[in-house]
Amino acid sequence: MVVAAGIGPYAIAPLEILGAVIRRAGGGEMDAAETVLFQIRLPRVLAAALVGAALSAAGAAYQSLFRNPLVSPDILGVSSGAGFGAVLGILLGLSVAAIQLLAFAGGLATVAVVATLARALRGGDLLVLVLSGIVVGALASAAISLVKVLADPYDQLPAITFWLLGSLAGVTPADVAAVLPFVVVGLLPLVLLRWRIGVLSLGDDEARALGVEAGPLRAAVIGAATLITASAVAVSGVVGWVGLMVPHMARLLVGPRFDRLLPASVLVGATFMVAADTLARSLAQVEVPLGVLTALIGGPTFVWLLARSRRRHLP
Numbered sequence: 001m002v003v004a005a006g007i008g009p010y011a012i013a014p015l016e017i018l019g020a021v022i023r024r025a026g027g028g029e030m031d032a033a034e035t036v037l038f039q040i041r042l043p044r045v046l047a048a049a050l051v052g053a054a055l056s057a058a059g060a061a062y063q064s065l066f067r068n069p070l071v072s073p074d075i076l077g078v079s080s081g082a083g084f085g086a087v088l089g090i091l092l093g094l095s096v097a098a099i100q101l102l103a104f105a106g107g108l109a110t111v112a113v114v115a116t117l118a119r120a121l122r123g124g125d126l127l128v129l130v131l132s133g134i135v136v137g138a139l140a141s142a143a144i145s146l147v148k149v150l151a152d153p154y155d156q157l158p159a160i161t162f163w164l165l166g167s168l169a170g171v172t173p174a175d176v177a178a179v180l181p182f183v184v185v186g187l188l189p190l191v192l193l194r195w196r197i198g199v200l201s202l203g204d205d206e207a208r209a210l211g212v213e214a215g216p217l218r219a220a221v222i223g224a225a226t227l228i229t230a231s232a233v234a235v236s237g238v239v240g241w242v243g244l245m246v247p248h249m250a251r252l253l254v255g256p257r258f259d260r261l262l263p264a265s266v267l268v269g270a271t272f273m274v275a276a277d278t279l280a281r282s283l284a285q286v287e288v289p290l291g292v293l294t295a296l297i298g299g300p301t302f303v304w305l306l307a308r309s310r311r312r313h314l315p
Contacts, residue, residue: 001049004278005041012037039173047171047179047235048277049270052242054183054232056269057262058225059243060250061190064201064258065221066126073229073243075130076222077137081110082233084140087147087160099163100175100234104182107230110136111222166237166291168277179235186228189220190262197221198258239273239291241298246272248305 006012012033020034030038058073066075074080085106089099114136118129144164151157190197196217200207204214229243249272250264276297280288
């Protein structure tokens, strides 16, 4: 993180960063380098770490919950719902903080609708829950397309497109302070329930035989994973592949046990996102959208992981 904070058009050496942190702890005026560091670079690096950790933890939780390694955090439509909230805020000309709040609320509201629809159709059936997520997510995506048609093509449409591609440009210390409590609150149940989630990944019958109530635990995991995903998407926009790919990378390091997979996913996800964001702002004169870069990295990496896994299971 120290190295990433020093990379950019205005390069800052790691020792200078450490010295600036020490001087800042003592108070006083900030010079130009310290202003760049504390107002732009460090908030962005911290936001990248939070977003990567949140999406990766949510991905690991969903994959264990649904017992499917191809599940990602947006399976229940949270990203589409957050995207609709954000583009609606841009269309209405709201402030950045209001847009982030609408994105957060849109993500949570979408999953609430999905859960209500699934419960009305067939109780706690996981397949119905997933299908409900696909339907509601498709409706949210259609609503996003409608907003793009209605948006001003010279002012609002570029802002909408850039937000949907994902970026941490313009992240402030206030943004980091706003998203941090929600990520911590969402991660806490996953940490406390990690053993039970591991048991639930064996199947509902096995979980009940071991004294774990599948229904309430599943609801708690979905709620926690949705909270941290919505928080991440609200500050970064839609960033794909992280929640799908990083848990697989973590499994290569620690194995499939969820009590080990969760902390490994958090660390690998934070590291990956910091590295990706550093590349996004330093590869070219114009910043590369974060979602584009994660897709370019994540797609081939995921194919390699699948090929490696298949070779392992060949006789």
